[in-house]
Amino acid sequence: MSPVECIFQEFIDAIQTATSEDEFERVATRLAQRLGFQRFAYLRLTGETPMLISSYPKSWTSRYFQLGYQQLDPVVRRARAERALFSWGGEASTLAGNREQRRFFDEATTFGIRSGITVPIRGGFGRMAAFTLATGDRDLHPERLVADGEDLIRLVGLHFHCYVAARLDVLSASTRVASELTQRERQCLAWIARGKTIADIAVLVQIAPRTVGFHLDNARAKLGAASLPQCVAEALRRGLLS
Amino acid sequence: MSPVECIFQEFIDAIQTATSEDEFERVATRLAQRLGFQRFAYLRLTGETPMLISSYPKSWTSRYFQLGYQQLDPVVRRARAERALFSWGGEASTLAGNREQRRFFDEATTFGIRSGITVPIRGGFGRMAAFTLATGDRDLHPERLVADGEDLIRLVGLHFHCYVAARLDVLSASTRVASELTQRERQCLAWIARGKTIADIAVLVQIAPRTVGFHLDNARAKLGAASLPQCVAEALRRGLLS
DNA sequence: TAATCGCCTGTCAAATTTTACAGGTACCTC
DNA sequence: GAGGTACCTGTAAAATTTGACAGGCGATTA
Numbered sequence A, B: 001m002s003p004v005e006c007i008f009q010e011f012i013d014a015i016q017t018a019t020s021e022d023e024f025e026r027v028a029t030r031l032a033q034r035l036g037f038q039r040f041a042y043l044r045l046t047g048e049t050p051m052l053i054s055s056y057p058k059s060w061t062s063r064y065f066q067l068g069y070q071q072l073d074p075v076v077r078r079a080r081a082e083r084a085l086f087s088w089g090g091e092a093s094t095l096a097g098n099r100e101q102r103r104f105f106d107e108a109t110t111f112g113i114r115s116g117i118t119v120p121i122r123g124g125f126g127r128m129a130a131f132t133l134a135t136g137d138r139d140l141h142p143e144r145l146v147a148d149g150e151d152l153i154r155l156v157g158l159h160f161h162c163y164v165a166a167r168l169d170v171l172s173a174s175t176r177v178a179s180e181l182t183q184r185e186r187q188c189l190a191w192i193a194r195g196k197t198i199a200d201i202a203v204l205v206q207i208a209p210r211t212v213g214f215h216l217d218n219a220r221a222k223l224g225a226a227s228l229p230q231c232v233a234e235a236l237r238r239g240l241l242s
Numbered sequence C: 001t002a003a004t005c006g007c008c009t010g011t012c013a014a015a016t017t018t019t020a021c022a023g024g025t026a027c028c029t030c
Numbered sequence D: 001g002a003g004g005t006a007c008c009t010g011t012a013a014a015a016t017t018t019g020a021c022a023g024g025c026g027a028t029t030a
Helices: A003-015 A021-034 A056-067 A074-081 A091-095 A099-110 A149-172 A185-193 A196-206 A209-222 A230-235 B005-017 B021-034 B058-066 B074-081 B091-095 B101-112 B149-173 B183-192 B198-203 B210-223 B229-236
Strands: A040-046 A051-053 A087-088 A115-124 A127-135 B040-047 B049-054 B086-089 B115-122 B127-137
Touching: A003 A021, A003 A149, A021 A040, A021 A051, A021 A149, A040 A149, A051 A056, A056 A099, A074 A087, A074 A099, A074 A115, A074 A127, A115 A149, A115 B005, A115 B091, A127 A149, A149 B115, A149 B149, A185 A196, A185 A209, A185 A230, A209 A230, A230 B229, B005 B021, B005 B149, B005 B183, B005 B198, B021 B040, B021 B049, B021 B149, B021 B183, B040 B149, B049 B058, B074 B086, B074 B101, B074 B115, B074 B127, B127 B198, B127 B229, B183 B198, B183 B210, B183 B229, B210 B229
Parallel strands: none
Antiparallel strands: A040 A051, A040 A127, A087 A115, A115 A127, B040 B049, B040 B127, B086 B115, B115 B127
């Protein structure tokens, strides 16, 4: 068995024992470095709240989200559009794209991110994710990987995604705080989550039916939900309701 | 989106709501038939105990393992050796191989398995798996698939493997609560929790609107919910949805 | 004082869900 | 062959929600 397969095997074993974001990060970091990359990043875009597990410098990732770079980032855009694994960076990136995107690449370079390989992942229900191995080298050295290393990287990305989805998402539901809803909005929504209709709630809360509707309209708008069921789901996921 | 991509997308959605061997089987069976194949099989050889999820006739699969055909089966042998997706069967198979293998193919034919496409999957050292789409037709009709259909089938195989590994193996290890909903019920409910209407879901899941309603009716009844919002809330609270 | 926010209320049409029926296939187990 | 399960489909009326308006009250704060 080739060294690369050995590394891959260790990764598969390890990922099955990870139970927290930290641990997933450590496992993937180890894999990336063993394959000759300095960094890795797993980014998932699910509606409003992106999820990132990576070994990128914190100074870079916080800046990234603060400036909404996930909209701009050519790698993310490409991952959205394509299905196959692709590599990026090197000379090509400093020339391609619009001015903003070139500046983005310049900036990333100062944080030690110059080129990499990205696995686009379709998450189902409209979600998408991308698993990236990155390096500060000017160009990728494919000889790092054996002939079918690409296949392995693809598998790594999928495994990472699947295990994060299977393990982490279940836990994170209970660890949220911020209450973005007003008390009335929460109150009405809580009743909706218990199967009451607007007319019921009007009686229970002692306000006009339309007012109940008003609060629910606001709650839906605030949580970016198209329907009450979605609104309830979002509120529960964010810990705004129990 | 092309019909094939549509089918693929539905598969990705569905597989994430599968939580048992049965449900994985159903999801893959549906995919296979929509792509014009009669059967599918996912075989994993991990040391002593092979794992099979398939829609092959039970009479065939039990015979297969009883006689240790996994040692003989040319498709499995090839899947072990190769990494790229390959197709098999048709005239070639009745002529190639030794006498035993030709008899094996004959026997398979009597169970309605004549040709197919197989995705070899490497779990690393020692571990291997194969995802197969099979048909009773003498030869494969590639026109069934669009240009990059092969790529999609590869992804299907990988996804199937990863989700079985992530969900099923983890589940059996950590004794999770039995889901009170069927896979279809969960799938429709998951879309509701994402703001889709019944009409939307009918398109997404490729079934009649009334059938979506039917599944949602059942889900509501099972969870004792008076409305969809309550149903979503209950499912989330019980960890049936994420 | 003006602006903002949470809160309250209204109308009306259009879209969507809910209820209550009735039936079908396929597969597996007993 | 009977019984069970998952799955699929239909009709049609009743109930409920959503969308798009428009307006008022009281408290806090810049």
